[in-house]
Amino acid sequence: xxxxxxxxxxxxxxxxxxxxxxxxxxxxxxxxxxxxxxxxxxxxxxxxxxxxxxxxxxxxxxxxxxxxxxxxxxxxxxxxxxxxxxxxxxxxxxxxxxxxxxxxxxxxxxxxxxxxxxxxxxxxxxxxxxxxxxxxxxxxxxxxxxxxxxxxxxxxxxxxxxxxxxxxxxxxxxxxxxxxxxxxxxxxxxxxxxxxxxxxxxxxxxxxxxxxxxxxxxxxxxxxxxxxxxxxxxxxxxxxxxxxxxxxxxxxxxxxxxxxxxxxxxxxxxxxxxxxxxxxxxxxxxxxxx
Numbered sequence: 001x002x003x004x005x006x007x008x009x010x011x012x013x014x015x016x017x018x019x020x021x022x023x024x025x026x027x028x029x030x031x032x033x034x035x036x037x038x039x040x041x042x043x044x045x046x047x048x049x050x051x052x053x054x055x056x057x058x059x060x061x062x063x064x065x066x067x068x069x070x071x072x073x074x075x076x077x078x079x080x081x082x083x084x085x086x087x088x089x090x091x092x093x094x095x096x097x098x099x100x101x102x103x104x105x106x107x108x109x110x111x112x113x114x115x116x117x118x119x120x121x122x123x124x125x126x127x128x129x130x131x132x133x134x135x136x137x138x139x140x141x142x143x144x145x146x147x148x149x150x151x152x153x154x155x156x157x158x159x160x161x162x163x164x165x166x167x168x169x170x171x172x173x174x175x176x177x178x179x180x181x182x183x184x185x186x187x188x189x190x191x192x193x194x195x196x197x198x199x200x201x202x203x204x205x206x207x208x209x210x211x212x213x214x215x216x217x218x219x220x221x222x223x224x225x226x227x228x229x230x231x232x233x234x235x236x237x238x239x240x241x242x243x244x245x246x247x248x249x250x251x252x253x254x255x256x257x258x259x260x261x262x263x264x265x266x267x268x269x270x271x272x273x274x275x276x277x278x279x280x281x282x283x284x285x286x287x288x289x290x
Contacts (some may be wrong), residue, residue: 003197004063004095005029005047007070009036010066011157012100015190017041023194028061048072054089061156065096074286076131080085087139097136097143098197103180103181105130105147105206108246112284113146115204115255133204142202145209146193149208149251150183150218152267155209155226157186159215162194163222171236174214174236180248182208182283183218185270192262201259208251212281221271253285 003020009012014036020027021040027037028042035043036287044057050071058066068086072078084097090097095113104126105119133145150159166173184207185274190206213221216235223230253264263284 001065001198002026002061002063003028003039003065003067004058004061006048006066006068007031008038008041008043009034010069011153012071012151012186013069014038015153016067016193016244019190019194021150021171023164028057030057048085048268049077051085054085054244055092055267058089058093061092063095065098066090066192067098067100067197069100069193070287072127072128075127076124076204079106079128080081080111080131080135084135084139087136087143090143091140096197097140098193099132099136099143099145100193101131101133101147102126103147103249104246105126105133106246106249108249111248112250112252113206114252114284115206119213122246125248135201141168144196144201144205146196146205146207147251148184148189148206149181149249150215151186151189151217152183152222152270153186159183160222160226161220162226163233164226166219166234167223167228168231170234174234175219175239176212176238177214177216177235177242178247179215179238180250181211181215181218182210182212182251182253182266184209184264188262188270189192192260192264195260195262199259205256205287206251207256207264208253208283208285209270210283210285212250212269212283218267221267225271234269250283255285257285 009031023216030046220230
């Protein structure tokens with residue numbers, strides 16, 4: 001299978017490329033500033049804001065499957081407009097498209113959120129992701145739109161790095177006790193995305209971990225795993241801050257996971273701290289098995 005990972009040098013993209021090359025697939029990936037280090041992948045520089053460049057890359061690679069794992073954050077030109085350009089190009093060339101979206105498309109007014117819930121974003125990033133979802137669904141009806149939550153790894157994610165930063169100097173940030181998400185391990189997520197890519201699934205899917213917990217509770221698990229002092233982690237309430245964003249956003253992945261072999265572990269399982277402290281509430285779907 002010939003595959004193309006858009007955003008292959010990012011955190012999720014790196015794992016997607018690793019799995020694709022390990023499976024023996026002919027793998028290409030894009031980067032914006034510098035290529036990744038996967039030796040068996042071909043690398044192509046791509047700025048999603050550049051008209052025509054997406055068509056050039058797709059023509060050069062001729063992939064069967066395209067996975068859009070870019071993270072343009074709140075940059076509308078990348079996250080929204082860039083995803084529209086990619087969807088148009090994929091539709092024109094008949095590529096299978098898997099588009100990675102986010103729980104940021106929700107406001108936190110309805111818990112939990114299943115695959116049928118309509119976006120109601122409250123941040124620029126969430127609005128850009130919601131716009132991209134709409135474009136993908138309409139332009140490529142056979143595509144998968146895969147919403148996920150906080151992506152964690154074995155030390156390399158932005159969330160794990162933040163925990164180390166604030167543990168060393170609590171003045172560098174705060175971990176909110178009232179902002180609830182369903183973290184997922186990057187390896188589980190990448191496995192599920194490739195499974196979806198090789199299937200006939202279409203439409204919106206949810207891929208979130210089994211445990212619902214606050215950013216502070218997540219930080220405590222990371223700190224314990226990494227031998228840090230969790231009492232040094234600064235705690236606060238997002239509701240009392242001026243920062244925009246949803247509070248409680250739990251993705252219900254039940255319907256999606258019924259159709260997949262891949263299991264999405266909860267944070268207690270993949271951070272190896274399952275029997276410390278009080279049990280966390282569950283996100284629907286997933287498994288806490290190790």
